[in-house]
Amino acid sequence: MDKEKIKMKNILVILLLLVFTSMNFGQVKVVATTSVIYDLVKEIGKDKVEADYICRGDQDPHYVEILPSYMLKLRKAELFFKIGLGLEIWAQQLIDGSRNDNLKIIDLSNGIEKKEIPAGKVDASQGDIHPYGNPHYWLDPYNAKIMAAEILEALLAKSPENSEYFKKNYQNYISTLDKKLIEWNSKMKKAEGRSIVFFHASWIYFAERYGLKISGYVEPKPGIPPTPSHNAELYNIIKKSGANVIVMENYYSDKAPNQIASQTGIKVIKVPIAVFGMEGIDSYIKMMDYIINNISGNL
Amino acid sequence: MSKQTAVFLLLLFNINFAQSNVNPDISLIGTFNTTTNFNEGSPYKGKINFEDPSLEMFINGYLNPYAKASANIAYHEGSFAAEEIYFEILRGLPLDMQLKGGKHLLGFGKINTVHGHAWPFTERPLAHRIYFGEEGLNDIGFNLSFILPTENFFSSFDIGLYKGDSFRGIGGHEHGQEEIHEDEIHEGEEAHEEFELNETNSPVISARLGAFFGLSDYSNLEIGLNGAAGTLGKAGLDNGLIKNVNFIYGGIDFKYKYKPDTYKSLTIQTEALLNHRDIINELEGAEHFVLGDAINTYGGFIFFDYQFNKVFSFGLKYDFTYGIIGSERGINSLANDAGNKTSGISGWFGYYPVEETLAIRIGAERLMFDYEDGTIRDDETMFKMQMIFSLGPHKAHPF
Numbered sequence: 075m076d077k078e079k080i081k082m083k084n085i086l087v088i089l090l091l092l093v094f095t096s097m098n099f100g101q102v103k104v105v106a107t108t109s110v111i112y113d114l115v116k117e118i119g120k121d122k123v124e125a126d127y128i129c130r131g132d133q134d135p136h137y138v139e140i141l142p143s144y145m146l147k148l149r150k151a152e153l154f155f156k157i158g159l160g161l162e163i164w165a166q167q168l169i170d171g172s173r174n175d176n177l178k179i180i181d182l183s184n185g186i187e188k189k190e191i192p193a194g195k196v197d198a199s200q201g202d203i204h205p206y207g208n209p210h211y212w213l214d215p216y217n218a219k220i221m222a223a224e225i226l227e228a229l230l231a232k233s234p235e236n237s238e239y240f241k242k243n244y245q246n247y248i249s250t251l252d253k254k255l256i257e258w259n260s261k262m263k264k265a266e267g268r269s270i271v272f273f274h275a276s277w278i279y280f281a282e283r284y285g286l287k288i289s290g291y292v293e294p295k296p297g298i299p300p301t302p303s304h305n306a307e308l309y310n311i312i313k314k315s316g317a318n319v320i321v322m323e324n325y326y327s328d329k330a331p332n333q334i335a336s337q338t339g340i341k342v343i344k345v346p347i348a349v350f351g352m353e354g355i356d357s358y359i360k361m362m363d364y365i366i367n368n369i370s371g372n373l
Numbered sequence: 374m375s376k377q378t379a380v381f382l383l384l385l386f387n388i389n390f391a392q393s394n395v396n397p398d399i400s401l402i403g404t405f406n407t408t409t410n411f412n413e414g415s416p417y418k419g420k421i422n423f424e425d426p427s428l429e430m431f432i433n434g435y436l437n438p439y440a441k442a443s444a445n446i447a448y449h450e451g452s453f454a455a456e457e458i459y460f461e462i463l464r465g466l467p468l469d470m471q472l473k474g475g476k477h478l479l480g481f482g483k484i485n486t487v488h489g490h491a492w493p494f495t496e497r498p499l500a501h502r503i504y505f506g507e508e509g510l511n512d513i514g515f516n517l518s519f520i521l522p523t524e525n526f527f528s529s530f531d532i533g534l535y536k537g538d539s540f541r542g543i544g545g546h547e548h549g550q551e552e553i554h555e556d557e558i559h560e561g562e563e564a565h566e567e568f569e570l571n572e573t574n575s576p577v578i579s580a581r582l583g584a585f586f587g588l589s590d591y592s593n594l595e596i597g598l599n600g601a602a603g604t605l606g607k608a609g610l611d612n613g614l615i616k617n618v619n620f621i622y623g624g625i626d627f628k629y630k631y632k633p634d635t636y637k638s639l640t641i642q643t644e645a646l647l648n649h650r651d652i653i654n655e656l657e658g659a660e661h662f663v664l665g666d667a668i669n670t671y672g673g674f675i676f677f678d679y680q681f682n683k684v685f686s687f688g689l690k691y692d693f694t695y696g697i698i699g700s701e702r703g704i705n706s707l708a709n710d711a712g713n714k715t716s717g718i719s720g721w722f723g724y725y726p727v728e729e730t731l732a733i734r735i736g737a738e739r740l741m742f743d744y745e746d747g748t749i750r751d752d753e754t755m756f757k758m759q760m761i762f763s764l765g766p767h768k769a770h771p772f
Contacts, residue, residue, distance in 0.1 A: 130590055134635050137728075140771040141593060142527035142585040149469075149520065164769035170441070173469040173520065198730065298727060299684065327636055327683070 102233045105151040107162045108135055109349035110212050111182065113358045114222050115155065117247040119229055122236045126151075128168065131350030134325050136202065136297070138164045140171070148172035153228055158183035159209035180228045185220045186211045189278045201295030213347060214279035215255055215362050219248060254359055259284075261370040268373045269315035271308070271340065273322030273331060276347060280365075289315035292322065292330055300330035312338045319372050323347050343368050397434025397442075400765030402490050403427070410755045425450055429488065431765075439465040445488075456511065474515040479539075480531055480581050481599045482626040482644040485509050490761045491770070493640070493678040493688050494721050495736035500646050500672025503696035503715075504543060504622065504708050512539040514576065527585040537577035537603050540620065543708045575617070577603030585772070592631040593772060599624035605650070616664065620650035620708075630772065638680045640688075645673035648695070652709050668711035670695035684725050692717040698740055712745030732761040 101124040106112040112127035119125065126147050129135045135157070138144075148154060149172045156162050158181035169177060188207030196205045211217045226244045230237050266285035273292040281288050290311045294304035311317075317340060320331045324344040331342045345365045346352040355361050406424040410417060427450070433443035445457040459475030466472060478486045484498065485505060501509060514535030521528040579601040586594045601622040607615050624646040632638035652665045672694030680686040698715045700706040721736035736757045742750040 132634070137635065138769060139632070140769050141587070142529070142583075142595075142772065143587045143593070145520075146527045163766075167769055167771070170463045173464050173471060175464045175469075325635060 100233070100236065102153060102229060102236075103151045104153045104155065105147050106154075107156040107165055108212075109351075110218075110358055110361070111155045111157070111221065111225070113349045114218065114225055114247075115229075117357075118222060118225055118240055118244045120239075120243055122233065122239055123229070128165075129162075129348070131346060131348040131355070132325055132352070133348075134323070135161055135348070136163075138162070140164060140167050142171070144168050145171035145173075148177065149174055151177055152232055153177075154179045155225065155228070156181055157209050157212065159188065159206045159211075160204040161209035178228070178232070180224060182221045182224050183207075183209065183211065185224055186217055189282065190275070201293070202297030208275065208278050210276040210347070211279045212358075213277060213365070214283045215251065215258060216283060217279060218358060218362075219251060222247060222251075250359070254362070258362065258366045261366050265370050265373040269317040270369075270373065271312060271317045271320045273320065273326050276323065277321065287315070289317045292320060292334065305330060305334055308334055309337055312340055319343055319369065321345060321369060324351060341372055343372060345369075397432050398766045400431045400763065400767060402429040402431070402488070403762045403764075404429075404490060405760045406495075407758045408755055410753065412753045412755075413751060415753075429456065429490070436460065439463060456508075469520055471518040472515060473518070473533075476511065476513045477516075479510040479512060479533065479535065479579050479601075480516070481505075481510050481579060481601060481622070482624055482646070483595070483597065483628055483642065484626075484644060490732070490763070493686055493723060494676065494690055494719060495734050495757045495759045496719060496738050498644070498674040498690070499692035499698055499715055499717050499740075500644070500674060500694040502698055503672055503694045503710075504646055504648055506539060506543045508539075510539050510579075512536055512577070516579075523584075526587070529581075529583045531581045531583075533579045535577045535579060535603075537575070540577050540601070540603060541605050543702070573604050573607045573617070575604040577601060591633045592629070595626075595628045595772060597624075597626040599626065599646075618651045618653065618664070620648070623647040623649075628772070636681070636683045640678045640680075641675075642677075643673065643675035645671065647671045648708055650708065652711070653704050668709070670708075670711050672696070686721075686723040686725070688721055690717075690719045692719070697742060697744075714743040716741045716743070729763050729767045731763075732759075734759040734761075 101122055102119060104115050104119065104123050104125045106115055106125065106127040108129050109127045109131045112125055115123055115125045128144050128147065129138050145168055148168055151172075151174065154165075154169065154177050156165050156179065169179065183206075188211075190204075190208040192200070192203055192205060196203050212221065222244060226240055229240045233240075262284040267287065269287045269289040270281070271290050271292065272281075272288060275291055275293070275296040277288065280286070290308050292300050292305075292308065294301055312334070320334065320340055320342045322328065322331055322342065322344055324346050328342055328344060334340060335342050345368055346355050346361055347365075349355060349358055349361055351361065352364070355364055403426055405426045408417065408422045408424065409420060412418060428448040430446045431443070432446075433441060435441050440460055440462045442460040443457060444455065447454050447456040455476065457475070457477045459473055459477040461474075462472040464471075478488075480486050484492065485501065489497065497507065497509070512535040514533055516531055516533035518529060518531045521530055579599075581597055581599045583595060583597040586596075588594055599622070602620065604617040604619050606618045624644060626642075626644040628640070628642045630638060630640045648670045649667060651667050672692075674690055674692040676688055676690035678686055678688035693714070693716045695714055696707045696710040697713045698717075700710070703709075717738055717740045719736060719738035721734055723732060723734045725732050734757075736759065737754065738757070739752055739754045741752050744750065
């Protein structure tokens with residue numbers, strides 16, 4: 075009888091342990107629209123957050139299909155971080171589909187100094203213009219510090235009991251980032267004033283940070299696929315400006331850039347602009363390392 | 374310009390000039406179809422038929438933090454109609470339920486809730502034309518939607534109660550049109566009961582159980598089970614009893630999509646529908662009706678669509694259904710037809726030069742007819758060129 079009781083007790087203890095270990099005590103449940111935000115959240119929240127993201131690193135964040143599994147991710151989330159400025163037009167459908175009444179939505183563009191805010195009337199003749207400004211601000215690594223500060227603030231508000239932990243992680247990350255900024259500044263110093271061609275209008279924040287001159291884009295207008303007439307125009311621009319590199323996001327087809335390269339001798343560089351956008355790119359710092367090493371090494 | 378057109382343009386003009394951040398989203402979808410065929414007896418045999426353009430105006434926006442409202446006003450063949458007018462309570466209800474109320478497309482299968490301009494093909498599936506009608510299942514009522522507590526995959530259950538007019542319009546009769554008087558009743562019909570069909574106010578119940586599985590980062594699968602049941606009308610029997618003329622639809626749908634990148638994707642999708650209904654028969658040589666045995670018929674389709682180079686797609690669809698496509702609505706036709714069959718093969722090529730803003734599709738559909746009484750009818754082939762524009766904000770596509 076005693077043996078039976080002890081056996082039952084042990085089973086109960088094991089079951090309780092299993093239940094407790096499977097529960098994420100004190101973790102803030104976070105979903106981010108992009109893997110860049112996800113990485114920053116993980117750096118600050120570490121094991122006190124349960125984080126996930128929607129848009130794959132190798133996926134164009136402008137176009138995300140509405141999958142019910144994404145709604146499931148948002149269903150139990152407490153915080154939802156987004157880039158904002160109209161990048162994630164799909165986000166609201168996911169929020170509505172999740173039916174999550176307690177979801178707090180944080181737009182990380184709030185503290186960003188926006189660029190390319192169109193003046194006057196915006197319409198589709200200008201391509202995929204973002205009326206509130208260019209949303210690709212995370213490609214300026216100084217903006218990552220602003221994003222991290224916003225994330226910290228949201229985590230502190232959600233989980234004040236972990237404030238010291240979050241603040242310490244944030245400081246550590248900012249300190250690492252500051253060191254990398256010095257390194258990246260140094261690498262990009264030689265590129266200052268050089269002409270460059272980009273595929274899509276994602277790079278204004280990066281280019282202005284490092285003093286690059288954008289000679290042109292492979293897309294005739296933002297989001298509009300390359301055309302032969304625009305390619306011909308670009309040949310002349312490249313020759314006149316002396317640009318020697320086309321930088322493009324690795325989720326776009328390199329067919330048109332390669333055609334231009336074969337005519338002009340310009341070099342095509344494909345880079346990820348999100349975490350997990352390429353094998354081995356598993357953090358924002360590694361992503362920026364890859365971008366800066368490739369651009370500075372080829373200009 | 375007709376009065377209706379003038380009112381519509383006035384409305385549109387005013388809405389456009391009153392735009393502000395708090396106004397609803399407004400978008401216009403225009404469709405131009407040009408068809409031809411080489412079918413004997415067709416007035417357009419070997420000729421190009423420029424169909425009247427059709428237009429859909431979508432208006433939607435938030436009513437408050439918890440609810441949205443939507444309307445779809447359609448212009449088709451010279452007249453305007455409210456295709457959909459509904460509200461949705463998205464959050465804040467018990468059990469995380471969502472409520473949709475008003476006139477809307479029913480979630481019976483996957484394709485019915487998708488507007489025609491967003492299909493990869495140019496023609497509504499044959500089984501939908503027979504069992505849902507040319508405009509699809511679109512009814513007045515409300516739907517409750519629940520997310521089921523499955524942790525590892527998304528599953529949902531929807532149940533709705535509808536007026537049922539769209540169901541009755543397919544296989545039933547116009548209310549009050551088929552009244553049979555007592556002196557017309559025949560005697561000696563052992564296998565059948567005589568009746569008159571009267572109006573019914575009985576609502577139709579429709580339900581759907583859906584499950585979505587993420588198979589990998591690039592491929593997903595959704596499976597759905599659908600059901601609807603209701604009464605098409607009431608029959609007055611010769612013994613004075615009133616009997617309901619009932620129907621039941623059952624359905625299954627399946628969608629698989631593989632999309633490794635922005636430039637290519639493969640979609641394989643199918644739907645099958647089972648139709649069980651009481652039918653009424655017309656006695657030969659007499660102008661009255663008898664209640665026949667219930668029929669069991671079915672229909673369905675399967676297609677694939679392959680998108681390549683971002684802007685092109687092509688696909689093939691096979692359709693099968695009981696009933697003869699193009700038949701007039703009657704007591705032995707369309708959804709009441711358990712003897713004749715139509716099958717079809719269609720193919721299409723689509724060109725989408727700039728995302729969702731323009732679409733040009735060229736499609737062909739070949740219909741084959743199988744008559745129970747041995748009637749020989751030539752196969753019919755139609756070619757269609759479809760041009761679609763989309764003006765205004767468009768939402769991301771749901772799976």
